[in-house]
Amino acid sequence: MSTTPDDIDRMAQDIVRHHATTFAGFAPQPTPASDTQEPVYQAALQACSTLGFIAADALCLARAWQARTQRTGQFSAADWPDDPRDFGLRLRNGPHVFAACPMQLGLYAVLPDATWVQRMAHAGVPTVQLRFKSSDPAAIAREVAAAVQAVRGTPARLFINDHWRAAIEAGAYGVHLGQEDLDALQLEDLQTLRASGMRLGVSTHGYAEMLRADALGPSYIALGAVFPTTLKAMATAPQGLGRLAAYARLLKSYPLVAIGGIGAEQFAPVLATGVGAIAVVRALLNAADLDAEAQKLMELMAAALR
Known part of the structure; x- marks a missing residue:
C-alpha cells in the first residue's frame, strides 16, 4: 500500500505530539526541501522543523529516523533517535582520533588570563581553559606559556582556546576549538594537532555540528549554549535541558561538557x-569570594554525580 501525504502528515503530528513537551519553547522553523521521498524521512523532517530544529539539524534527525526505521523494521513516533548507528557516528573508533581525556572533566573554568588560571588551578578546579583574546602573536605566546606554568604542580588539566600552535609549543594539556576555528583548519593542521598528542575539545550547538565534531575523533565535545548567555553573541538559540539530554544520550561514549549560562542553581x-x-565563566568571574565559590560549585558537582 502506498503512503499518502495525509499519512505523512499523521506521522509528523504523532512525532510532535510525543515530543512537544520535551522540546518546548522553540519557534517552528521552515521545513527544508526533502532529498528523498521516503515517508518516514519526510514526516520526521516536517515534525522536527515544527519542534524548532534548524534545517541542518532537522535533516540529521530525519536521516536518523529513516535509518532506525530501516534497521528495526518499524516506525516509532514515541522514541526519539539516540542510537549512534542511525546517525553514522564514529565515536572515536579508528586510527585518526585525538588523545583521550577523562569521561568526567568536572568543574570546567573558562578564564581570561594566566593569573585567573593560576588562582583556579590552585583552588582545586580540575579543568581550566585559557580563553585569551588577542591578535598579537607574541602576547598570545607569553600568556599561553604563563598559563602552562601556572598549572604546574597542580592536577588541573589546561585547555587553550583557539591558539593551538602556541598550546603545542608551550606543552598544554589540550586545545579547545569552536566551529569557526575548525573552518580555518587545513588537513595538515589537523594532522599536526593529532601528532602533537594534544587533547581536542570541540564546541557544538546541535546535531549537524555534533556529527562534524565526531568525524574528527575529538577528546571531548562541548554542548551549548544550554541557557541564555550575554558573554558572546550566539548564532543559535539556547538549547535547553530537553535538547541537552537528547544530545547526551546520543554522545554518551564521549566526555561531555555543558556550557552556556549555567549557574549554581542549575x-x-x-x-x-x-x-x-x-563549564562556567560568570559564576566564577563575578564571585565575591572566588575560592569559596569554586569550592561550592565543586561540591555541587560531586553531590550530583554520586
Whole structure:
C-alpha cells in the first residue's frame, strides 16, 4: 500500500505530539526541501522543523529516523533517535582520533588570563581553559606559556582556546576549538594537532555540528549554549535541558561538557542529563569570594554525580 501525504502528515503530528513537551519553547522553523521521498524521512523532517530544529539539524534527525526505521523494521513516533548507528557516528573508533581525556572533566573554568588560571588551578578546579583574546602573536605566546606554568604542580588539566600552535609549543594539556576555528583548519593542521598528542575539545550547538565534531575523533565535545548567555553573541538559540539530554544520550561514549549560562542553581538538572562536566565563566568571574565559590560549585558537582 502506498503512503499518502495525509499519512505523512499523521506521522509528523504523532512525532510532535510525543515530543512537544520535551522540546518546548522553540519557534517552528521552515521545513527544508526533502532529498528523498521516503515517508518516514519526510514526516520526521516536517515534525522536527515544527519542534524548532534548524534545517541542518532537522535533516540529521530525519536521516536518523529513516535509518532506525530501516534497521528495526518499524516506525516509532514515541522514541526519539539516540542510537549512534542511525546517525553514522564514529565515536572515536579508528586510527585518526585525538588523545583521550577523562569521561568526567568536572568543574570546567573558562578564564581570561594566566593569573585567573593560576588562582583556579590552585583552588582545586580540575579543568581550566585559557580563553585569551588577542591578535598579537607574541602576547598570545607569553600568556599561553604563563598559563602552562601556572598549572604546574597542580592536577588541573589546561585547555587553550583557539591558539593551538602556541598550546603545542608551550606543552598544554589540550586545545579547545569552536566551529569557526575548525573552518580555518587545513588537513595538515589537523594532522599536526593529532601528532602533537594534544587533547581536542570541540564546541557544538546541535546535531549537524555534533556529527562534524565526531568525524574528527575529538577528546571531548562541548554542548551549548544550554541557557541564555550575554558573554558572546550566539548564532543559535539556547538549547535547553530537553535538547541537552537528547544530545547526551546520543554522545554518551564521549566526555561531555555543558556550557552556556549555567549557574549554581542549575548544576543538578544539567548534570542529570548525563554530561560529565559543566563549564562556567560568570559564576566564577563575578564571585565575591572566588575560592569559596569554586569550592561550592565543586561540591555541587560531586553531590550530583554520586
